[in-house]
Amino acid sequence: MNRSIKVRLAFIVVVLLFIPFVACKKEQEQTVQVAEVTHSVFYAPLYVALSEGFFKEEGLEVELKTTWGGDKTMTALLSGGADIALTGSESSIYVEAQDTKDSVMNFAQLTQTDGTFLVSREKVNQFSWDQLKGKDFLGQRKGGMPQMVGEYVLKKEGIDVKKDLRMIQNIDFANISGAFSSGTGDFVQLFEPTASLLEKEGKGYITASFGEASGKVPYTTFMAKKSYLEENKETAEAFTRAIYKAQKWVEAKQPEEIAKAIQSHFPDTDLDVLSTAIKRYKQQDSFATDPLLNEEEWNKLQEIMKKSGELPEFIPYKQLVDSSIAKKVTDHK
Incomplete structure (x- = not known):
């Protein structure tokens, strides 16, 4: 057997050995479809998780789409057009009041003030x-x-x-x-x-x-149908870990550095405008520093809804908030 044939055979063997590895890697990478209620610097930690590769580190391929409005976002979630929704927590209460058979659970908080x-x-x-x-x-x-x-x-x-x-x-x-x-x-x-x-x-x-x-209120949270969280527990935990990494990253960085990290998500906005907006949000503690939504915030949300005449009924914290994922990820007791 001449040298060129040996080289070709060796190359083929390497390729054949490599293919299962690539296939395995692709098979392990879980795709998660996320619908955001609007596209705003207010959600900077989400874009950081994407741009800094935190989702990738957790084996996730996140596909993000903007659905422009709470009603459209919830429609996408309930119809299966999205696995996870990022929207106001009030949306889950409206859905629950309709006697849904598959509750929409809040499992990770992203922002903690009005934006x-x-x-x-x-x-x-x-x-x-x-x-x-x-x-x-x-x-x-x-x-x-x-x-x-x-x-x-x-x-x-x-x-x-x-x-x-x-x-x-x-x-x-x-x-x-x-x-x-x-x-x-x-x-x-x-x-x-x-x-x-x-x-x-x-x-x-x-x-x-x-x-x-x-003041503080669970303004925007990641939520999913209860059935999805039960069937995709590891995926939900990996998603929340990535968000938590991004939250700590944003907490530690200056507005200018955060702006550079997320600029690809706002290609038509100047860097100085992004930096100014991020600075405002950091100064008023809008970005949650961990994904745990607590009961006090949940009750304040319903107080605001009640005063606006929009609360269909009071929903107990544990009925629509799954805090187990955030507690596990952050080691909260």
Whole structure:
């Protein structure tokens, strides 16, 4: 047998030995489809988990899609279009109130304050909440966390949302900032980086933070159908471990470094705008430092819903919160 034939045979043997290894690796990598309610710097730890390879480290291939609105996000989850949803915890309560046979369980918290800011059309040097009286307020979707927290803050500041201002709620979630830019409303409630972007363009001015005004609440959590968590326990644990790694990473890093890590997820947004938005969120402790949703926060969520007239019924903590995964991942007792 000549040398060239030996070399070719050796190469074939190596390839044949390598193929099962690659196939095994692909077989072990679990695909997880995640639907996010909006695309915002508010969810920075999720994008860090993607860009820094934390999901990959856990053997997961995460496919992320933005579904723009709590109702659409829950539809994707319930119909099987997504394995995991990232949205406001109130969505799971609405589903439970419909006597679902497969409860939607909150298993990992991502944000722990409201993530919206009050943006004014005109620059305000000394702001007070009563300046909203008699104005057009471009709010968020009725029944969603941004709107309910917004109303909670306004009521706390002595503003009657039905009498003291003109509330505009007939604009689709994804089009709110565009409507404001086009001239609708004197004030608007927006997430980052949209709020900072409008300010940079001179189309609005960040006047106050709903997150600072409302305090801690389980604003955005990862949730899945109870059946999914029971059938994919290891996957859910791996997913939560990756999120926890990202949360600790974000906690330890400066806004500029975080902005660089997630810039690929916001290709049309300048790095300085991302850094400014992240700095605001870090200053008000919006990013949860671990995935555990506690009972006190859960009860405060329902208090906010009740005051907004949107709580269909009180749901006990353990009925819709599976804390076992987060406790295992973080070694909480």
